[in-house]
Amino acid sequence: ISHVEMSVILHFIYGGILDFPDKVDVGYIRMLGIADMYGLDGLKEVAVYILKRDYCNFFQKPVPGKQQPVLECMAIAHSLGVENLYAACMKWVGKHFAKCLSERSFASLPTELQNNCLVMLINSLVSTD
Numbered sequence: 001i002s003h004v005e006m007s008v009i010l011h012f013i014y015g016g017i018l019d020f021p022d023k024v025d026v027g028y029i030r031m032l033g034i035a036d037m038y039g040l041d042g043l044k045e046v047a048v049y050i051l052k053r054d055y056c057n058f059f060q061k062p063v064p065g066k067q068q069p070v071l072e073c074m075a076i077a078h079s080l081g082v083e084n085l086y087a088a089c090m091k092w093v094g095k096h097f098a099k100c101l102s103e104r105s106f107a108s109l110p111t112e113l114q115n116n117c118l119v120m121l122i123n124s125l126v127s128t129d
Helices: 003-015 028-038 041-054 068-080 083-095 097-101 111-126
Strands: none
Touching (some): 028 041, 041 068, 083 097, 083 111
């Protein structure tokens, strides 16, 4: 890891800083992986929160043409094994599937994720809840 990333980790561990400094250009996605690698659950929670805030806009109603960040976040969460974030993204995509399907970024998702979205959509249509 870089010295900037280590600085963020040390500020979190010893300073209790619960957000990434604005002046530090560090990738939240990379920090999520690093936090997972070192077992820093608190830092991992902060990174997930920032992804929800910055990528997913806290899963509010979709803005036309702006579903791409949620789809990207879903792929990130799946690749890093962050199940709660992945499930939240899948739920949002299922709720707004028609808008997400028309996004170019949906077509660029891995086939496994596209199939998972379709299965989730079919299950939501079939369920009697």
